[in-house]
Amino acid sequence: MPQQSRPGRIVRAPEHFVSASLQQDITQHGVGASDSPRRDFLRKSFLGAAAALAAGVASRARAADGAAGDDAILTPQPWATTLGQPVAAHPYGQPSPFEKNLVRRESPGLTRVSAASVSFAPLQGFFGIITPNGLHFERHHQGWQDIDPARHRLMINGLVKAPRVYTMDDLMRLPAVSRMHFIECGANTGMEWGNVAVPTVQYTHGMLSCCEFTGVPLKVLLDDAGADFKRGRYLLAEGGDGSGMTRTIAMALADEIIVAWGMNGEMLRPENGYPLRLVVPGVQGVSWVKWLRRLELGDQPWNTKDETVHYVDMMPDGMLRQYTSIQECKSVITTPSGGQQLVGRGFYNISGLAWSGRGRVKRVDVSVDGGRNWRTARLETPVLSKCLTRFNLDWVWDGSPAILQSRAIDETGYVQPRLAQLRAVRGARSIYHNNAIQSWQVADGGEVSNVHVD
Amino acid sequence: MPQQSRPGRIVRAPEHFVSASLQQDITQHGVGASDSPRRDFLRKSFLGAAAALAAGVASRARAADGAAGDDAILTPQPWATTLGQPVAAHPYGQPSPFEKNLVRRESPGLTRVSAASVSFAPLQGFFGIITPNGLHFERHHQGWQDIDPARHRLMINGLVKAPRVYTMDDLMRLPAVSRMHFIECGANTGMEWGNVAVPTVQYTHGMLSCCEFTGVPLKVLLDDAGADFKRGRYLLAEGGDGSGMTRTIAMALADEIIVAWGMNGEMLRPENGYPLRLVVPGVQGVSWVKWLRRLELGDQPWNTKDETVHYVDMMPDGMLRQYTSIQECKSVITTPSGGQQLVGRGFYNISGLAWSGRGRVKRVDVSVDGGRNWRTARLETPVLSKCLTRFNLDWVWDGSPAILQSRAIDETGYVQPRLAQLRAVRGARSIYHNNAIQSWQVADGGEVSNVHVD
Numbered sequence: 088m089p090q091q092s093r094p095g096r097i098v099r100a101p102e103h104f105v106s107a108s109l110q111q112d113i114t115q116h117g118v119g120a121s122d123s124p125r126r127d128f129l130r131k132s133f134l135g136a137a138a139a140l141a142a143g144v145a146s147r148a149r150a151a152d153g154a155a156g157d158d159a160i161l162t163p164q165p166w167a168t169t170l171g172q173p174v175a176a177h178p179y180g181q182p183s184p185f186e187k188n189l190v191r192r193e194s195p196g197l198t199r200v201s202a203a204s205v206s207f208a209p210l211q212g213f214f215g216i217i218t219p220n221g222l223h224f225e226r227h228h229q230g231w232q233d234i235d236p237a238r239h240r241l242m243i244n245g246l247v248k249a250p251r252v253y254t255m256d257d258l259m260r261l262p263a264v265s266r267m268h269f270i271e272c273g274a275n276t277g278m279e280w281g282n283v284a285v286p287t288v289q290y291t292h293g294m295l296s297c298c299e300f301t302g303v304p305l306k307v308l309l310d311d312a313g314a315d316f317k318r319g320r321y322l323l324a325e326g327g328d329g330s331g332m333t334r335t336i337a338m339a340l341a342d343e344i345i346v347a348w349g350m351n352g353e354m355l356r357p358e359n360g361y362p363l364r365l366v367v368p369g370v371q372g373v374s375w376v377k378w379l380r381r382l383e384l385g386d387q388p389w390n391t392k393d394e395t396v397h398y399v400d401m402m403p404d405g406m407l408r409q410y411t412s413i414q415e416c417k418s419v420i421t422t423p424s425g426g427q428q429l430v431g432r433g434f435y436n437i438s439g440l441a442w443s444g445r446g447r448v449k450r451v452d453v454s455v456d457g458g459r460n461w462r463t464a465r466l467e468t469p470v471l472s473k474c475l476t477r478f479n480l481d482w483v484w485d486g487s488p489a490i491l492q493s494r495a496i497d498e499t500g501y502v503q504p505r506l507a508q509l510r511a512v513r514g515a516r517s518i519y520h521n522n523a524i525q526s527w528q529v530a531d532g533g534e535v536s537n538v539h540v541d
Numbered sequence: 542m543p544q545q546s547r548p549g550r551i552v553r554a555p556e557h558f559v560s561a562s563l564q565q566d567i568t569q570h571g572v573g574a575s576d577s578p579r580r581d582f583l584r585k586s587f588l589g590a591a592a593a594l595a596a597g598v599a600s601r602a603r604a605a606d607g608a609a610g611d612d613a614i615l616t617p618q619p620w621a622t623t624l625g626q627p628v629a630a631h632p633y634g635q636p637s638p639f640e641k642n643l644v645r646r647e648s649p650g651l652t653r654v655s656a657a658s659v660s661f662a663p664l665q666g667f668f669g670i671i672t673p674n675g676l677h678f679e680r681h682h683q684g685w686q687d688i689d690p691a692r693h694r695l696m697i698n699g700l701v702k703a704p705r706v707y708t709m710d711d712l713m714r715l716p717a718v719s720r721m722h723f724i725e726c727g728a729n730t731g732m733e734w735g736n737v738a739v740p741t742v743q744y745t746h747g748m749l750s751c752c753e754f755t756g757v758p759l760k761v762l763l764d765d766a767g768a769d770f771k772r773g774r775y776l777l778a779e780g781g782d783g784s785g786m787t788r789t790i791a792m793a794l795a796d797e798i799i800v801a802w803g804m805n806g807e808m809l810r811p812e813n814g815y816p817l818r819l820v821v822p823g824v825q826g827v828s829w830v831k832w833l834r835r836l837e838l839g840d841q842p843w844n845t846k847d848e849t850v851h852y853v854d855m856m857p858d859g860m861l862r863q864y865t866s867i868q869e870c871k872s873v874i875t876t877p878s879g880g881q882q883l884v885g886r887g888f889y890n891i892s893g894l895a896w897s898g899r900g901r902v903k904r905v906d907v908s909v910d911g912g913r914n915w916r917t918a919r920l921e922t923p924v925l926s927k928c929l930t931r932f933n934l935d936w937v938w939d940g941s942p943a944i945l946q947s948r949a950i951d952e953t954g955y956v957q958p959r960l961a962q963l964r965a966v967r968g969a970r971s972i973y974h975n976n977a978i979q980s981w982q983v984a985d986g987g988e989v990s991n992v993h994v995d
Contacts, residue, residue, distance in 0.1 A: 160694045160696045160706050160834070160835070164688075164692060164693075164781065165686075166686035166688050166781060166782060166783070166832070167781055167782060167783050168783055169686070169783060170656055170683060170684050170783070171656055171681065171683055171684020171685045171686040171782060171783070172656065172684050172685050172686065172812075173647075173654075173655030173656045173658065173681075173684060174645075174647050174655055174656075174658045174659060174660035174679040174680075174681055174812075175644075175645055175646060175647045175655075175660040175679065176685075176812075177675075177812075178644035178645055178646070178660075179635075179636065179644050179645075179675040179676065180645075180674060180675040180676070180677065180810050180812060181633075181675070181810075182633065182674075182807060182808065182810060183687060183688075183690075183808060183809075183810065183811045183815045183816075184687055185687070185689060185690055185815075185816075186807070186808050189807070189808075190629075190632035190633050191628075191629055191632055191633075191634075192629060192632070193627075193628050193629045200627075201627030201628055201629075202624055202625055202626065202627045202628075204627065204628045205628060206628035206629040206632075212807070212808075213806045213807070214717070214719060214753075214755035214802075214803030214806055214807070215719035215753040215754075215755045215803060215805075215806055216719070216753065216806070217671060217752075217753045217805045217806045218806050219674060219805055219806045219807045220634060220636075220673060221631075221633040221634040221635070221675075222633065222634070222806070222807065223634065225628045225629065226628075227625065227627075227628055229624060229625055230624050230625025230626050230627060231625045231626050231630075232619075232620035232623070232625040232626065233620075233637060233638055233639070234618075234620050234637075235639060236637075236639055238618060239618075240614045242614045252614050259890075260887075260888060260889055260890060261888070261890060262890055262933065262935055263668070263890050263892060263933055264921060264933070265668060265669035265670070265921040265931050266921070266922065267923070298671075299668075299669040299670065299671045300669075301668035301669045327618065327620060327621055328620060328621060328625060329620070329621050329622055329623060329624070329625070348668075349668030349669060351669075351671045351673055351805070352667045352668055352669055352670070352671045352672050352673045352676070353636060353640070353643070353666070353667070353668070353673045353676065354636065354637060354640050354643075354666075355637075356634050356635070356636060356637070357637045358626075358628075358630075358631075358634060361637045361639075362637075362639075378620070380614070381614070433714075434714060434715070435714055436713075436714060436715060436716055436717050438717060467718060467719040467720070468720065468925075469721070469923045469925060471922075471923060477719050479716065479717055479718070481716055
């Protein structure tokens with residue numbers, strides 16, 4: 088698995104410079120005096136500043152990367168002295184060429200066929216909570232295709248008075264809603280059940296993305312078809328690809344389900360279900376059926392292949408647990424994370440993601456000593472239900488070995504478990520639904536690696 | 542100016558079908574009985590459904606586009622019978638080829654040089670509030686370039702104890718925040734001051750975008766440099782391109798300013814300031830200086846060319862008003878909008894965007910009769926400060942001519958003005974800061990066009 092790096096994203100430390108006056112600032116403002124969430128922007132930023140100064144991150148016009156700081160700012164760069172590219176040079180824009188290594192990646196050998204595989208999202212390079220559409224993770228069962236939206240149909244049938252067939256034009260005239268939600272594959276972090284420590288956060292947690300979805304509420308369509316809500320307790324969702332993907336969804340979840348065409352402001356991408364997918368907030372990704380072609384209302388679960396052979400949890404007694412669809416509360420530190428390199432002691436911004444299929448994230452704690460002591464991280468806004476939440480925490484690394492962990496707590500009071508706690512209940516032969524606390528070990532040389540801490 | 546259209550996005554109506562039982566539902570649930578904001582998902586979706594049914598949007602397995610609905614759903618499509626593309630076929634993904642017409646576009650002839658021009662975002666095709674990075678509007682003064690982040694520097698100087706020069710690595714170690722904000726060019730909707738009615742919403746309002754931005758709070762850097770906050774009442778921001786772009790920003794705004802590298806989860810795009818831009822929430826885009834290379838703290842405004850010759854408001858008496866930077870409360874209906882075509886009477890989802898540089902949008906009213914009667918639209922969540930807000934409203938078109946308008950009200954109580962109200966104060970010779978109510982005329986044939994209504 089190749090290591091990712093890109094200019095400006097490697098975690099490394101410059102030389103240190105702390106003036107006497109800045110040391111005084113730090114003393115006056117009591118860095119680290121508070122562990123409580125600091126949402127007030129001013130206070131937060133000031134404390135942050137003081138912490139940064141304590142570590143001496145900034146320096147006065149100093150040399151860096153072999154180029155003199157003075158020279159770099161005083162000598163005109165080529166882009167300051169020449170005419171640039173015109174507007175709409177790219178009618179649909181692209182990332183900078185300097186970011187070309189930050190891409191989604193297949194894990195070689197994970198499956199035998201790349202059309203029935205996974206590409207992982209590069210979480211180590213993400214900011215905030217929105218996943219850029221070009222870097223949304225992929226999980227296909229028979230590959231993706233460029234479906235012609237004019238030829239695509241959605242059927243509603245089963246326990247309804249009047250079965251329906253909708254064109255995309257029909258659907259897009261209906262009342263639309265927009266909501267931000269995370270999507271996580273049920274198999275995310277699956278390798279960590281055993282003693283395999285996958286090297287980077289892209290491969291441990293990269294079957295995770297978060298978008299603003301737009302579409303018509305499922306209930307609107309069911310109402311339109313005259314659904315029998317008394318007998319109709321389960322929904323079958325069927326995809327339009329050749330994999331025969333069908334999933335049973337409990338109607339208890341129906342209120343929040345969206346039949347979606349929009350993803351971060353534009354139409355769904357082909358590999359994410361264009362032109363239509365199901366959005367089932369809080370539930371594992373396999374139920375968010377892509378290229379959605381049919382919804383059938385029924386009175387019992389269907390027990391399809393993708394809910395009997397796959398996506399079941401092997402329990403310690405060898406029994407298989409079915410229909411565990413909700414993604415429980417979970418978090419991961421994305422920076423610093425496995426494969427990255429701290430260059431020297433000093434200030435670092437520990438940053439990561441937290442989420443819960445049960446609602447809002449209430450709190451995220453961070454430990455730098457393998458779980459003995461915890462500090463409460465700052466949550467970026469907005470904090471939304473069944474959506475990623477970005478957390479940040481100031482950290483001054485003293486150069487000695489450290490083990491970084493994050494622990495999320497959701498609004499139901501559920502606390503993300505330690506790996507040992509999870510294994511005690513679930514064993515170590517599962518593939519799916521691993522929401523254990525992730526540990527990143529920082530060696531005294533600054534190398535960060537994946538380590539299993541019970 | 543070419544018309545945009547794409548499959549599934551043209552506003553057109555299918556044939557109608559309303560069963561007796563559905564009519565009964567409509568009667569029972571009192572469609573249109575409430576004008577209050579309906580945030581409750583269940584109630585909202587149900588009312589939405591009822592309204593849709595009233596208009597008879599859905600039909601039972603009926604013909605559409607010349608293809609029989611039954612056939613389309615029952616006959617296997619090619620994508621259901623063949624092997625698709627593998628994962629990571631595009632390591633950085635692209636939109637569907639069927640969406641190729643939805644791009645940002647230059648307005649031919651607007652400026653003499655395309656490197657000092659505008660490309661407009663296709664608002665008519667947007668959903669929700671997030672602007673996909675590939676479709677973010679552009680406004681350059683000397684074009685854009687691929688800046689090497691390893692060679693980029695940010696200087697902090699002026700009324701500070703210790704001037705600083707930061708590398709990108711320095712900055713990205715500092716405490717980071719993430720916030721969602723709109724960005725609007727001060728000249729957006731500028732053509733509408735006169736009697737020019739630009740044909741589409743892409744060209745009337747397309748210098749507008751909205752992203753989740755990530756970066757270090759300005760105050761952290763100013764603290765680091767030992768800023769003199771008593772004397773330092775103004776900030777000069779300087780861009781790294783060759784246009785000599787410099788803007789004065791009042792320090793009263795400083796608390797919310799972010800020195801940003803992240804945009805919707807990834808690094809800024811080159812044409813949007815990679816690797817560093819200023820984010821000045823609520824303020825016109827020109828102050829969000831791109832390719833940011835220097836911030837200078839001073840005790841008075843600088844009166845640079847871009848705040849004396851450009852970006853000034855011509856008042857009725859011929860005087861030029863300077864430093865009007867806040868983007869006042871504004872809204873626009875994006876669907877249906879100019880250049881689109883309603884095909885037949887029936888249900889339509891009226892959808893649009895609202896925003897205010899003063900804070901949150903409190904309410905959006907929509908009129909279909911040129912401002913005589915107003916109904917309150919549904920606001921999608923989240924509703925955030927100085928961020929776009931998506932609104933939606935059910936509408937059953939009876940086939941007669943209509944004039945669609947939206948009117949936003951922000952949390953300060955400010956009400957978006959009519960064009961006549963704005964002209965009474967500001968005259969008609971301005972370019973900048975036009976936040977008047979936009980009117981779209983629907984002809985009896987269903988053609989939608991831009992029309993000026995006082």
